[in-house]
Amino acid sequence: MRTVTIADVAKHAGVAVSTVSYVLSGKRAISATTSQRVMRSVRALGYHPNAGARALASKRSNVIALVLPLRAGMHLPVLMQFATSVVTTARQFDHDVLLMTADEGPDGLRRVAASALVDGLVLMDVEIHDQRVPLLRELGEPSVLIGFPADASGLTCVDLDFARAGAVCADHLASLGHREIALLGAPTVVYKRGTGYAERTMEGFAEAGQGHGMTTIAWPCEESFDEVCATVKALLEQHPGLSGLVVHNEAAVGHVLGALRVLGRRVPEDVSVVAICPDDVAERASPALTSVLIPAADVGHQAVRLLMAKLEGVTVPDSTLLEPRLTIRDSTRRH
């Protein structure tokens, strides 16, 4: 069963090859009758354009690259959500997604760009000092970053507004009458690396808290149960007046609750807890956690939308920040 080509369709429909092409692409007006006849033939023969030939002739592959770094301490589930929403959205624009990891290094990006394998790039989990950024400038491929590098000039970046997320947590606790609150963040290694979102959350949290006249503390937090326990214990001892806790560390959130249980602190009677994490993690906890959602699907969707706009030659905003969403559950209460 030889694969069916555009020539087969043309013959079957009794028109020229170029006519079929124009019907399919809509780049020239074709009469309704011809168009219908062609479409019937397309369906009858089960025609699918050959991707290579199309790419060669049109200089567009209809494929975008999704570039994941692979670092320790990444939020795997969230990444996965990003990835799937990127794929789904790309398909809506008739594009496919090539999955790349950064372990091929800069050459990977170079290769993919130079070989015209992809029309554009979506880079995930961009850090403050990301090696991929200068390369991106050099290549001049259309691209969208998820996350913000130090120098974002001339780049298109999308992310959740983490500063707002931190602030929303502080605001919520303030509104409940808490006066002394703490943020438990990512492991130290993440801050050392210069990971923008972690720092921005802290800043937003501290700023908002202080704006409400609260005392704010912000500590990094490792991810093993024993370390979380020790951290929480030390935190409560050093700050006896502490009544509100924000956890921005998906792997540790379960352990924080366990630690409070072990230490005999009730949630929310003794201490209110807000998590920055996906809804399923928050709902699975006991008590169900008041949480701020990272809208991973939205971010992926926006990233692709922006990239598609750029491919069309449309100018897009440099920076897109997505609003965090607070869901109040059972782990916070009036103090």
Added chain:
Amino acid sequence: MRTVTIADVAKHAGVAVSTVSYVLSGKRAISATTSQRVMRSVRALGYHPNAGARALASKRSNVIALVLPLRAGMHLPVLMQFATSVVTTARQFDHDVLLMTADEGPDGLRRVAASALVDGLVLMDVEIHDQRVPLLRELGEPSVLIGFPADASGLTCVDLDFARAGAVCADHLASLGHREIALLGAPTVVYKRGTGYAERTMEGFAEAGQGHGMTTIAWPCEESFDEVCATVKALLEQHPGLSGLVVHNEAAVGHVLGALRVLGRRVPEDVSVVAICPDDVAERASPALTSVLIPAADVGHQAVRLLMAKLEGVTVPDSTLLEPRLTIRDSTRRH
């Protein structure tokens, strides 16, 4: 800066276009001197073959598809590990990876196959009654499945040997002198769906346990803390002699430990716990969990290896099962 083509390289090196092609592909003998000259030109000009043109002429795109279903209750982190090892391995064979989700339905596979966008497929998380399987047979695209459908005849499948994994847990507990042991598995919905690996783990566990003359219990396990608590409590009440627990549910494993703590059972003094989960989850727990590893990276690697062999026309085994690896940590002891 026009993109550099094979003709540019040929001119620069003073040879014919076809000679350059043969140097690069190695499909015909070329003298060492010519070859070197060509390679020098390739580097000097920064030549990268145009993917579309190559695919069109050679009928091979050097891209494989990675097809993820998107279902509730999936092990996201493990999936991610699969995915990255697939990408890394594919690159070693000079292939790229197209990421597809099944939400485009069967048409997605059909489209990708018919358009010659990919040379082959890796399907992840295949279920007992997977809709993609009949389609795969129809398309006749080279493919490898991760997981086993009910009828695997004529297909190439790879997976961790989950029956062995269950058995290894039972064996380990038996060797420590436990007489009554239980398996806490996936949520009910996963079994209902007919998910092979969950059932196979249970069977391997039960069979091995009974082989040692032990009493074995196997229960599904939901993933919220409260439900886990209730389940563990009921389990211990109904089986007072129970001293060994196997947890095959990544999301619940932390909660099981928390539940035991709440119920006043010490690990490992009162009850030994073995988890089937990634090492980082096991190490993060307190006490660090004796665990059986799901070698996600290996599975991905093998899947790609097999697919590449098939693309070369080599015959490969229908079924590849990977040995689970038991790591003894602090959560199990002699009874």
Added chain:
DNA sequence: ATACATCGTCGAAGCGCTTCGACGGCCTTC
């Protein structure tokens, strides 16, 4: 010395598609 492989290289023919220019036929417009 002749016949015949073998080796290294070249030229040209596509691969299946898009797109440009051309060209009839038809409708306006004065």
Added chain:
DNA sequence: GAAGGCCGTCGAAGCGCTTCGACGATGTAT
């Protein structure tokens, strides 16, 4: 009623690569 426009369609020229057959130049066997 002639000049000009627009519409719908066609043919052909590539896009950049692989691969086939051809062809001198060597090397080997007779």
